[in-house]
Amino acid sequence: xxxxIQDNASEVSDWAARYxxxxxxxxxxxxxxxxVLGLPTGGTPLGMYKKLIELFKDGKVxxxxxxxxxxxxxxxxxxxxxxxxxxxxxENFFKHIDIDPKNVHLLDGNAPNLEKECxxxxxxxxxxxxxxxxxxxxxxxxxxxxxxxxxxxxSRTRVKTLAQDTxxxxxxxxxxxxxxxxxxxxxxxVGTVMDAREVMILITGAHKAFALYKAIxxxxxxxxxxxxxxxxxxxxxxxxxxxxLELRVKTVKYFKKLQNDNIGPSDTLNDAHFSPCDGAQGKxxxxxx
Amino acid sequence: MxxxxxxxxxxxxxxxxxxxxxxxxxxxxxxxxxxxxFFDEKVQADVRIDCQGAIIAPGFIDLQINGGFGIDFSHxxxxxxxxxxxxxxxILAHGVTSFCPTLVTxxxxxxxxxxxxxxxxxxxxxxxxxxxxxLEGPFISPQKKxxxxxxxxxxxxxxxxxxxxxxxxxxxxxxxxxxxxxxNAPAVVKELSNRNVTVSVGHSxxxxxxxxxxxxxxxxxxTHLFNAMLPFHHRDPGLxxxxxxxxxxxxxxxxxxxxxxxxxxxxxxxxxxxxTHPAGLVLVTDAISALGLQEGTHQLGQMVVEVxxxxxxxxxxxxxxxxxxxxxxxxxxxAKATGCSMVTALEAASLHAAQTLGIERKKGTxxxxxxxxxxxxxxxxxxxxxxxxxxxxxxxxxYNK
Numbered sequence: 292x293x294x295x296i297q298d299n300a301s302e303v304s305d306w307a308a309r310y311x312x313x314x315x316x317x318x319x320x321x322x323x324x325x326x327v328l329g330l331p332t333g334g335t336p337l338g339m340y341k342k343l344i345e346l347f348k349d350g351k352v353x354x355x356x357x358x359x360x361x362x363x364x365x366x367x368x369x370x371x372x373x374x375x376x377x378x379x380x381x382e383n384f385f386k387h388i389d390i391d392p393k394n395v396h397l398l399d400g401n402a403p404n405l406e407k408e409c410x411x412x413x414x415x416x417x418x419x420x421x422x423x424x425x426x427x428x429x430x431x432x433x434x435x436x437x438x439x440x441x442x443x444x445x446s447r448t449r450v451k452t453l454a455q456d457t458x459x460x461x462x463x464x465x466x467x468x469x470x471x472x473x474x475x476x477x478x479x480x481v482g483t484v485m486d487a488r489e490v491m492i493l494i495t496g497a498h499k500a501f502a503l504y505k506a507i508x509x510x511x512x513x514x515x516x517x518x519x520x521x522x523x524x525x526x527x528x529x530x531x532x533x534x535x536l537e538l539r540v541k542t543v544k545y546f547k548k549l550q551n552d553n554i555g556p557s558d559t560l561n562d563a564h565f566s567p568c569d570g571a572q573g574k575x576x577x578x579x580x
Numbered sequence: 581m582x583x584x585x586x587x588x589x590x591x592x593x594x595x596x597x598x599x600x601x602x603x604x605x606x607x608x609x610x611x612x613x614x615x616x617x618f619f620d621e622k623v624q625a626d627v628r629i630d631c632q633g634a635i636i637a638p639g640f641i642d643l644q645i646n647g648g649f650g651i652d653f654s655h656x657x658x659x660x661x662x663x664x665x666x667x668x669x670x671i672l673a674h675g676v677t678s679f680c681p682t683l684v685t686x687x688x689x690x691x692x693x694x695x696x697x698x699x700x701x702x703x704x705x706x707x708x709x710x711x712x713x714x715l716e717g718p719f720i721s722p723q724k725k726x727x728x729x730x731x732x733x734x735x736x737x738x739x740x741x742x743x744x745x746x747x748x749x750x751x752x753x754x755x756x757x758x759x760x761x762x763x764n765a766p767a768v769v770k771e772l773s774n775r776n777v778t779v780s781v782g783h784s785x786x787x788x789x790x791x792x793x794x795x796x797x798x799x800x801x802x803t804h805l806f807n808a809m810l811p812f813h814h815r816d817p818g819l820x821x822x823x824x825x826x827x828x829x830x831x832x833x834x835x836x837x838x839x840x841x842x843x844x845x846x847x848x849x850x851x852x853x854x855x856t857h858p859a860g861l862v863l864v865t866d867a868i869s870a871l872g873l874q875e876g877t878h879q880l881g882q883m884v885v886e887v888x889x890x891x892x893x894x895x896x897x898x899x900x901x902x903x904x905x906x907x908x909x910x911x912x913x914x915a916k917a918t919g920c921s922m923v924t925a926l927e928a929a930s931l932h933a934a935q936t937l938g939i940e941r942k943k944g945t946x947x948x949x950x951x952x953x954x955x956x957x958x959x960x961x962x963x964x965x966x967x968x969x970x971x972x973x974x975x976x977x978x979y980n981k
Binding site: 370371377378381385386391392393395 | 603614615617618619621622623624
C-alpha cells in the first residue's frame with residue numbers, strides 16, 4: 292500500500308485529480324485501447340471532479356478514450372432525482388468534459404430485474420478489459436461503495452440493503468428525513484474492485500479517521516471492508532491530516548518520509564509537466580457567436 | 581429545421597427564475613434536456629456554439645404593438661400581409677420572437693377584411709411568430725379613447741352577437757381589450773374566455789368593482805396600466821386596484837401590460853406597479869408605425885410624424901403621438917427605473933406575456949421541451965443575436981464572428 296498524506300481535503304482532491312490525469316496520459320489511450328476508470332460519488336470526490344474538469348478545460352487531459360464504471364446507485368430513485376448518482380455524475384462531472392456517453396456506465400437502480408442488471412454490469416466490466424484504476428471513498432463504518440460491514444470480501448456486483456450508519460450518513464441529502472433515504476442500492480462488490488489493476492482510495496476528515504485506522508492498521512476484516520485492499524498489489528490511500536488522527540505516529544511518519552524522499556517539489560504531478568493530448572479541448576473547433 | 585444537436589456553450593441561462601452558468605441544447609427547434617441526451621440517447625453535440633459569455637434569455641414577447649417601420653396595422657389595409665411581415669422581421673433586432681399585431685378601434689369593415697388575413701404564423705428567418713391579433717377596441721369607453729377614433733367606438737347592445745357582428749371571426753384573435761363597465765360586458769367576457777380568447781380590461785371609466793366582475797368572468801389582463809383608465813384613488817382604486825384585489829378567483833393571476841418607455845409611465849408609477857404585483861407585470865411597447873424609423877419627418881397614414889430624441893411628435897408640435905421605444909429600450913428603462921434584477925426584467929418581457937396567453941410551456945421560457953426561441957444578450961441588455969426554433973434570425977452587426 293502507498294499512503295499519501297496531504298494537508299487538507301482540497302489538496303487531497305488536487306492530488307487525486309492530477310494522479311488520475313497522469314495515469315490516463317501515461318497510458319495514452321486511443322480508439323483501440325481505452326483507459327477504464329472506476330468512479331465514486333459522495334462528498335470526498337467532489338473536489339477531485341472539479342479539479343479534473345479544470346485540467347480538462349486547460350487542455351491537459353481528455354476523456355475521449357476513457358470508459359467509466361461507477362461504483363453504485365440507489366434502488367428506486369428516479370434517475371433525475373437530485374440525490375441519484377446518475378444526477379451527481381452528470382452535473383458534477385460528465386457534462387463538463389468530453390467523454391462519449393456510450394462509454395459511461397452506471398448501475399440502473401430502476402432496472403426491471405435488479406439481479407440481471409448486476410450480472411450484466413460485471414459482464415460489461417469484463418468486456419471492457421477490466422478496470423485500470425478504480426477510485427473510491429470510505430464510509431465512516433469502513434465500507435467501500437455500498438459494501439456494508441459484513442459484506443463478503445470476494446463479493447461481486449449485487450443488490451445491498453443499506454446499514455443504519457449509511458442511512459444516517461445520507462439523511463442529510465434527503466432533508467434530514469431518514470425515511471426518504473433509499474433502503475437498497477446496487478453496488479460493485481469488494482471482489483469487483485479488487486479485480487482492478489490499481490485502486491485509489493480517498494479519505495478526508497476526522498470522522499473517517501477511525502475507519503482509516505481499521506482499514507490499514509488492523510487486520511483484514513469483513514466488518515471494515517476497505518481492509519480487503521491490504522491484499523491488493525497496487526493500492527493507494529490518499530488522506531488529509533485530519534483523517535490520520537487515529538493512526539499511530541509511526542505509521543504517519545513512515546509514509547510522510549517516503550513521500551518526501553520520492554516525490555520532491557519538481558515532481559511529475561506538476562501541471563507544467565503535461566502537454567495537451569489529442570482530443571483535449573484545445574483542439575476542438577468552436578463556432579463563435 | 582435543424583435536426584443536428586446544437587450545444588450552446590460559454591453562456592449563462594435564465595432558468596428557474598435565476599441566471600445560471602449552463603449550456604443550452606437545441607434540436608429540431610426545441611430545447612433539449614441534456615441529461616436525457618446523455619443517458620438515454622447517449623449522444624454528443626453535432627455542433628458547439630461559443631456564446632462568449634453572453635446571457636441567453638427566452639425570446640421577448642410583445643402583446644401590444646400597433647405597427648412599426650412605417651407600417652400601421654390598423655390603416656395599411658391593402659397590403660396587410662406585407663405590413664405584418666415587415667414588422668415581424670424588423671422587431672427581431674429588438675429580441676422579440678413572438679408578438680400580437682394590435683388593431684385599434686376600427687370600423688367593422690376593417691375587421692371583416694383584415695382579421696382573416698393576419699394569420700397566426702410560426703416565426704423564423706422571415707420574422708417573429710405572429711401569436712394572434714390583439715383587438716384593442718372598439719368596445720371601449722369614449723371618454724378613455726386615447727388616440728382611438730371616436731366614430732368607430734361601439735357598445736355591446738346585443739352582447740356577444742354584436743361582438744361577432746363587428747369582428748366577424750375570432751380566428752387568429754389572441755386578446756380583446758374592452759371596457760368592463762359596458763352593458764353586457766360580463767357575459768361577453770365569459771363567452772370569450774370560454775373560447776380561449778384572453779380578455780383584457782382597458783380604455784375604461786370602470787371602477788374597481790366593475791373590473792373585478794370582469795375578472796371573475798374570465799378577464800386576465802389589463803391594457804397599458806395607468807393609461808386610458810381612471811387614476812388610482814385611495815377610496816376608489818379603479819382598475820389599478822386589480823393589482824391587489826382580493827376578488828380575483830383562486831389560482832388566477834391578473835396580468836397587466838405597462839409601457840416602460842420613460843414617457844407613458846412615470847418611473848415612480850412604474851416602481852409602484854412593479855413592487856405591488858411583480859408577478860403580473862408584462863412589458864409591452866404599444867409601439868406605433870414610427871417605431872424603428874430614423875430621426876426626421878415621416879408621413880404615416882393621415883398623419884405627419886416627427887421623430888426626435890427617441891420620441892414621436894405630431895409634426896410641428898410638442899404633442900406625443902404614441903410610443904416608439906422598442907422592446908429592448910423598454911427592458912432597459914424598466915430595469916433602470918425599478919432597480920430590479922436582470923431576471924425580473926427579462927421575465928417581464930418574456931415569461932409573463934407567455935403566461936398571460938397560457939403558452940408558457942412553449943414560449944417565454946428555456947425549459948426543456950419549449951420552442952427554441954431565445955436571444956443572446958450583453959449584461960446591459962444589448963442584443964447580440966436573436967434565434968427562433970434554434971435558427972439564428974438576427975445578428976447584431978456590431979458583433980463579428
